[in-house]
Amino acid sequence: MAKAYGSYEQLLADPDIDVIYNPLPNHLHVPMTVSANKAGKHVLCEKPIALNAADAEALRQCRPDRLVLEAFMVRFHPQWQRARDIIRSGELGEITAINAVFSYFNDDPANVRNMADIGGGGIMDIGCYPIATARFLFESEPSRVVALVDRDPRFKTDRHASVIADFGQGRALNFICSTQSVGHQKVQVLGTKAKLEIIIPFNAPADQRTAITIDSGAPFDGSLARREILPACNQYTEQAEAFSLAVLGQKSLPWSIDDAIANMKVLDAVVASEQSGGWANVG
Secondary structure: OOOOOOOHHHHHOOOOOOEEEEOOOHHHHHHHHHHHHHOOOEEEEOOOOOOOHHHHHHHHHOOOOOOEEEOOHHHHOHHHHHHHHHHHHOOOOOEEEEEEEEEEEOOOOOOHHHOHHHOOOHHHHHHHHHHHHHHHHHOOOOOEEEEEEEEOOOOOOEEEEEEEEEEEOOEEEEEEEEOEEEEEEEEEEEEOOOEEEEOOOOOOOOOOOEEEEEEOOOOOOOOOOEEEEEOOOOHHHHHHHHHHHHHOOOOOOOOOHHHHHHHHHHHHHHHHHHHHOOOEEOO
16 A cells, blocks of 8 residues: 655654665765664665765665665666676677766756756766776776866756776776767777677666677678677666565675775766866775
8 A cells, every 4th residue: 555754754764664765866865875774774775875985984884784775777687797797708808998878968957967066967877887887897996087077057067078997907997978968878898809789788678678799890890790689677677676685685785885885986086087187096
């Protein structure tokens, strides 16, 4: 039976609620997650987990007997898990670069994504995806980043950003994110033997199959690339089911508050690079 509450406090006080999904604007992610945790609820919190890494550190005070997970749903989609399996198999050779683009057009002043004071902007909204997924595929952390950022003169939010993240050993993430460009998304993984592309990496449709291509580069037009088709999958459902099983103690989660803070440290370095005009160290 559906219930309605007059306040968040009333909702959190309900003993029948075990899990809270926190999709609020970015500035409310940490305070509401902490409040829900103190009330004995498990929390699935939207990305990014906080406004910055210092803000996210407050999550370490959360009760350890209640789960807190940053909701990067893409990591639960079989296409990303398959991509990582292919990388681990060595088919691509040594991985040298991940190239990504994520963009959409939104210049609505009433949209929370265009409100700088509550954590709006493209880097926070969609730039976090290439960072999180590169960490997922490289299975390591970047040491430094450099960013070129253009800000909207009205909103003061970043509307275009080009970022390089140095993962060491000659490996780099190169990505572009934009809130005022034509809608587009792409992820390519380049190796010494072959390249891999996830065709619809971030907003995979729940009712359609998805595809990964693996291409040795001969010929350059991709006509001989191998194409793997994955069945239709709702990545949000996959995430919710995995979280529910973890709450029930039937499955463990591979990501924790530590992972969420690590991702925020990279986002912080992107902002620091914009301010300094040069490389910024992560951490």
